[in-house]
Structure formats: C-alpha cells, structure tokens
Amino acid sequence: MMGTRWGSVATCTAVVVAILAVTGCDGGQKAASRATGAPTTATSDASGTGTSTTAADPTPKGPDPSSVTSTLSSASPTSSHQSPPRRCLASQLSASIQRENGSGAAGSYEVQVVITNTASHTCLVNGYPGVSFAAGDKHTQLGAAAVRDGSVTPHTVTLGPRRHAYATLGVSQAGAFGSRCTITKAAGFRVYPPGETEALFAPSSAMACTNRDLGLLTIFPFSEFVQQH
Secondary structure, three states: OHHHHHHHHHHHHHHHHHHHHHHHHHHHHHHHHHHHOOOEEEEEOOOOOEEEEEOOOOOOOOOOHHHHHHHHHHHOOOOOOOOOOEEOOHHHEEEEEEEOOOOOOOOEEEEEEEEEEOOOOOEEEEOOOEEEEEEOOOOEEEOOOOEEOOOOOOOEEEEOOOOEEEEEEEEEOHHHHHHHOOEEEEEEEEEEOOOOOOOEEEEEEEEEEOOOOOOOEEEOOOEOOOOOO
C-alpha cells in the first residue's frame, strides 16, 4: 500500500516537472519574441509535444536605397552640350587673292578675296571684309580702303575646317586716274575679316595710288562660292 502511494507521488512529481519545463521553454521563447518584436505561434507535432515557431516579419522590405540610387544614376542620360559655331576670328583664318581672268569693266578687273578656316572647328562669316592695298614688309595701308557695294545682301557663311569663303573685289586700274594718281606698286592686300580689328595679309602684285582721296577698290560681301559682278 505504501509502495503504491509512493509510486503515485513519483509519477505526479514527474508530470509536474515536465509541465514546468515546457512552460519555462515557452515563456523563454515568448520573451525572446518580445525582445525581437517577432510574434510566436505554438504548434504541435505528431507526438503531442508543444513547439513554438517564430513568424516571418510582416513588415514589407523595399529595395535597398543605395541600389535604387545606383540604378537611377546609370539610367540617367548623359547630356553632351556642344556650343554653336561663333564668328570666325582673324587668328583662325588665312587670306589669299584669286585672280579672275577677263572679269571686270573696262579700266578695271576683279579678284576674289579668299579666306580659309585654318582651325579645327567650324566658324561663321557674315558681311564685308575690310580691304586696302598693303605696302612694304610691314604691310601698312596704301591708298584708300575699299568701298562697299550694297547691291548684294550679306548672308551668313558656315566655314568648316579648311573651307573657303569668297568676296569679290573690284580693282580700278591706277593708270586710269592720270596725273591725279601717284602710282606705286603694292605688296598685296590688307584684309580684315568681318567684325575683326586684326588684319590678314594676302600677297598680290598690283599697282596702287598712294592718294587717300582716290578710291580704286570696291568690295562685295562674302559668299560660299565665287561670284562675278
């Protein structure tokens, strides 16, 4: 009788210990769940022993901001701004004279003032060059400067690298002015590109008048091609 009682007591004690152990584990997991902020759910396996699992974080996670920034940066188009052409400067041009055989009225002839773009980029020419005879090694002005002919409307000439623009220059024969002209041989022509204060020199053999009151030269605006007037 006494043995049976002690056996019952031992059995009850074992059951209590098992219950406390399960309760303790479950309490620890709940505490851990509260610490991490993740809810816990209790499940049972086939043996009936209670187990606890941690549910997935319900808060949706967006993409990594750094990866979004990287994607946007790579997707942004690269803008390449190219400046529009500007006026041709004297420093990027050269000048020459092209003689037109048989052109011009009686007592005069025509030549082409040719400017060439020596730079590696395109520039613009619009209007009349300033032209006069040039004397000596220093190419100083000789006689009167050319008078503009207004019969042709100037327009913009786009001058690419190594491309040319032409301006017709009418030249009166110095001998046609008789005694009024003090004749001398010119070394060539001084050429001022439109809007420029620096002159180019174009060598050419020509007879000029030293008199500033005698106009031997008439200039037309620049064009893309040779024009005869």
